[in-house]
Amino acid sequence: MKKKMVLCLVMSFALCLSGCQKTPDKSSVVSKADGLSEEFIAEPLESGETRTVDMPEHWSASEKKSNDRVTISADLDLGKLHTGNLPVVEMANHTLTQKELKEYAEYFADGEDFYVPQVDTKEVFQKVIDRIDQKEGVYANPTLAPFNDLKSALEEAAESAPETPPEDQKAEFKFHKKSEDIVAMASDSWYSKLRGEVEQTPDAEAFFSADVGKNRLSHIEARSYNPKLANSSSFVWKTGTGGYSLEYIQQYIRMNEYSPDTSGYKEKFRDLLNQFQATLEQETFSKEEGQKQAENVIKDLDIPEMSLLSTDKILWFPEEAAPDDRYGKSDDFYWQADLKNAKIGYRYDFTRSYGGDFGRCVYRGCHKGYNGYIYCTVPNRNGVNDSDR
Template structure:
């Protein structure tokens, strides 16, 4: 007899989707067993001697906890550069004022006018419906029997839109760049919660003037779209701005999609392999990585964006002339190629780490940190033709310096905390442990900086040093008459490097 269970609640963070659901933490929502930073943790700035953390160049070890219940296996290189200073900074959310909105919109419009995002026509919606019900492109992930109910529900919402859709595209209704009540696009209505690349359903549940959606009249087959939002404690939103032209995907996103394919046994491997082939085959020798980085430097200078540093620069492909809900699915679609540059705040010798995914557990008997907003992040996709995407999320501003430098736990202490966390996390998700064996294989390790809740300042967040562990998990269950299929997936565990506390999020 085979048996399957759900290990944890698994939520993906794409753009600002998760941050939007986060409540400002209070005494009931956040278990913070720290008491700020004690005197022995705060140390002077250091310019000559790097921290001695005891990090091995190659970590090879097996650690067992709970008599085989949890097993951690490591056999990987660790590439951590010399670290001298690990400060703690306090950040607060920056408002998307009409002044800032106009500045950003003016920069990307280059003098062209804005118009309301028009309703999709009946034929456009029918074309998207055909791709959805036939599982084309990235709709293939819904091809499994368990997911077809989701497609049926989305098809019903699509039919609602088709019934009232116009036969032709209406004339442009020009508007000014100013905050107004939020606007929900058709794809967001149809896909609902699952459309988490940029926005989330909370965005449409208010009439407060905190949003802006518009097309820029450039006379193209597909005009670029701008989305903006202001933070509002009453609805739980955080500040963000997106400019997008067409449809693009980069190597990091493709790698993530392969991970999801493996973890959830999605049925879109053929489409992902197609994208992978296109990623390898599409080349532009006239536009280099250095060209893209120079353009990003110029963008930051033009918009006076400071305090961010490049964390990744990867290849990106896509098209300026399609916004298909199925992704880059069209036959013989000509591909543009460029680079996707990721940026995050710099804290001393560490770079910010925005959560790509998060796991929610029942109460854990350990120190938990839950920020009211995530680490600021900026992604810019640039091709030879210019900016194709500018995604600036959880826009923040530095409020204070809590400590210029901090003492960190040794690597031996951190790996012990990692195993303890994995043990507690699995205890919280299983009603019984007998017969279960959970194996974690360490895939990568980073020393970064991430937001946690600020001590005695619920509206702010502290950017603190953190260890980030990517782990491949497999689970087995064996008794005399039952067996459990292996469940594999990538877990990411983020631990406060100062005290080993687990960094997570809180939700409604």
């Protein structure tokens, strides 16, 4: 039942697919207006007519390798290839409307109000600074580069951050220009130096963000397709952490073994990661139960023709028990997380493909089935060309 679920949703409308269509009476024609040269424009074929593909009937080749010690030769009769009218898949960027934005948000909100996101307070940044100064968690790793740039950026952010959060302000379901969080930008300045020039966002009213409920345990980030941004529409509902799969944790374990550390940090981190792996390997609800939940949500959202591709067992943490690792080193999450608060579930990867992986949904069914996570590249919901929407 959707009202009992608290879900984390990521929906991307990069491509809107019309679905497999019946073989047309005439082949599709590419318009000159699309900017292609004359040689690439296909003329329509009459019913039953075929066209010979421009390729040689015979192909031969010879190539020497390994200082001419090995010769690879090919000599093939290819014959003539004829093609007729082919099925067509139509694709177009979907513009996420304010009506759809409200529809998706209210589906998961369970009657909660929506609020304008708040600027983080000094305390948020000071906690990370203190961990750096006291060499706690990942900051005790002597093999990592000094954290001077990170600390300086956090101190700059703390200086401009408010002592207390501002008063609650309800959010309006309306796309707006991308707002700049000066405090958060200051805290990320150390990373910007590594990354190089910061990408500038064109001035376009195509963004929406909100916190959900008085306790702000869920969050929404959405954007609408805009040619100026060269983007795609997306809707993100997030509550709790994403999900740590066995493969992801084991990757960290392998990377840790390559560390040249001799201080004892390497062994402590190994023990910690092994605890994460042992927790993940515990029993939870059945995969079949979670799959039914995933299929029901996809059905409620009217995302057609999706089929299950893969399933992964994962570990995640609810929002109220998840360490805040937004401004520090991401590895510090393992050191701060309390495994007593961990939840175990499954990630279900659905796909809808037409000659390629165009449509994809990932659902995270979690503890008791009341929490979840969805990632979707969503095809056009109505099964028709969406270019006019």
